[in-house]
Amino acid sequence: xxxxxxxxxxxxxxxxxxxxxxxxxxxxxxxxxxxxxxxxxxxxxxxxxxxxxxxxxxxxxxxxxxxxxxxxxxxxxxxxxxxxxxxxxxxxxxxxxxxxxxxxxxxxxxxxxxxxxxxxxxxxxxxxxxxxxxxxxxxxxxxxxxxxxxxxxxxxxxxxxxxxxxxxxxxxxxxxxxxxxxxxxxxxxxxxxxxxxxxxxxxxxxxxxxxxxxxxxxxxxxxxxxxxxxxxxxxxxxxxxxxxxxxxxxxxxxxxxxxxxxxxxxxxxxxxxxxxxxxxxxxxxxxxxxxxxxxxxxxxxxxxxxxxxxxxxxxxxxxxxxxxxxxxxxxxxxxxxxxxxxxxxxxxxxxxxxxxxxxxxxxxxxxxxx
Numbered sequence: 001x002x003x004x005x006x007x008x009x010x011x012x013x014x015x016x017x018x019x020x021x022x023x024x025x026x027x028x029x030x031x032x033x034x035x036x037x038x039x040x041x042x043x044x045x046x047x048x049x050x051x052x053x054x055x056x057x058x059x060x061x062x063x064x065x066x067x068x069x070x071x072x073x074x075x076x077x078x079x080x081x082x083x084x085x086x087x088x089x090x091x092x093x094x095x096x097x098x099x100x101x102x103x104x105x106x107x108x109x110x111x112x113x114x115x116x117x118x119x120x121x122x123x124x125x126x127x128x129x130x131x132x133x134x135x136x137x138x139x140x141x142x143x144x145x146x147x148x149x150x151x152x153x154x155x156x157x158x159x160x161x162x163x164x165x166x167x168x169x170x171x172x173x174x175x176x177x178x179x180x181x182x183x184x185x186x187x188x189x190x191x192x193x194x195x196x197x198x199x200x201x202x203x204x205x206x207x208x209x210x211x212x213x214x215x216x217x218x219x220x221x222x223x224x225x226x227x228x229x230x231x232x233x234x235x236x237x238x239x240x241x242x243x244x245x246x247x248x249x250x251x252x253x254x255x256x257x258x259x260x261x262x263x264x265x266x267x268x269x270x271x272x273x274x275x276x277x278x279x280x281x282x283x284x285x286x287x288x289x290x291x292x293x294x295x296x297x298x299x300x301x302x303x304x305x306x307x308x309x310x311x312x313x314x315x316x317x318x319x320x321x322x323x324x325x326x327x328x329x330x331x332x333x334x335x336x337x338x339x340x341x342x343x344x345x346x347x348x349x350x351x352x353x354x355x356x357x358x359x360x361x362x363x364x365x366x367x368x369x370x
Contacts (some may be wrong), residue, residue, distance in 0.1 A: 153351045190324065239300050
């Protein structure tokens with residue numbers, strides 16, 4: 001029983017005990033204690049409080065489960081990518097013309113379809129080697145992403161220049177077209193620009209619907225544009241391989257063109273990888289995408305070799321088409337993004353240096369053969 005101060009005083013004065021508190025006073029005191037306890041947070045937790053405490057725990061558990069699923073899918077995708085790379089290496093070895101399954105080609109004889117396809121395949125697979133310089137990079141800050149885009153833009157501008165020059169100066173005795181090579185190259189350039197603009201508008205309209213693995217939105221659009229453009233330019237390179245094997249100089253000239261394109265494709269693969277890696281694409285997957293962009297080379301080399309007289313008039317058009325598409329992506333996508341991540345001076349210096357270095361490599365390859 002709680003004895004109040006007034007009751008104790010009355011007991012001291014009268015020498016008698018104070019009357020016991022009534023039921024109403026006990027009830028009032030109990031309610032007061034309960035209210036005080038609830039205000040201080042020491043009272044018993046209500047059902048709502050229990051539910052509120054469970055919800056954050058459930059949310060954290062859900063996030064942990066989702067992260068584990070994403071990690072598992074990423075690991076599975078990584079293993080699958082490495083398996084595909086191993087398969088590409090095995091196919092490259094098996095397709096070699098000097099293996100026991102095939103007859104060794106004679107340089108003095110007319111090249112076979114298998115020889116033409118194999119050298120086109122080597123040229124395509126070499127594109128995947130462009131990822132190797134980036135294998136030692138673990139993380140890229142925004143500034144270095146901009147620098148990488150400037151490098152890729154410079155390389156693509158150099159490739160476009162090479163395509164335009166080759167198309168405008170194209171001369172072959174078997175060329176039956178009455179239209180000049182320069183005019184055909186210009187027509188191809190306009191068609192390439194129109195094609196890439198239509199592709200970009202389509203991707204912009206369906207930006208939210210287009211997905212590539214776990215990516216969506218602007219990243220997917222930029223990756224697809226890059227892959228489309230590099231794949232388009234590989235069509236003309238494949239035709240070039242087939243035409244070179246079927247031309248006047250035959251086997252020797254075709255091997256040189258294929259080797260030149262194989263060396264040329266390594267920095268082009270680097271340009272593709274530079275765009276892919278900052279967008280959460282693994283190195284193995286980026287290498288596969290690089291090879292995919294060059295697969296039209298062996299696929300187009302065979303029909304171009306078989307129907308060389310039919311493909312010759314269209315070669316300048318294809319070169320201009322690929323050059324125009326690549327030039328648009330280099331200026332309107334990569335350089336703009338590089339400027340946003342760095343500054344005008346850095347973008348200009350890096351892209352111009354990459355352009356000059358790429359042209360120097362191309363001229364040195366041609367000079368060695370001459």
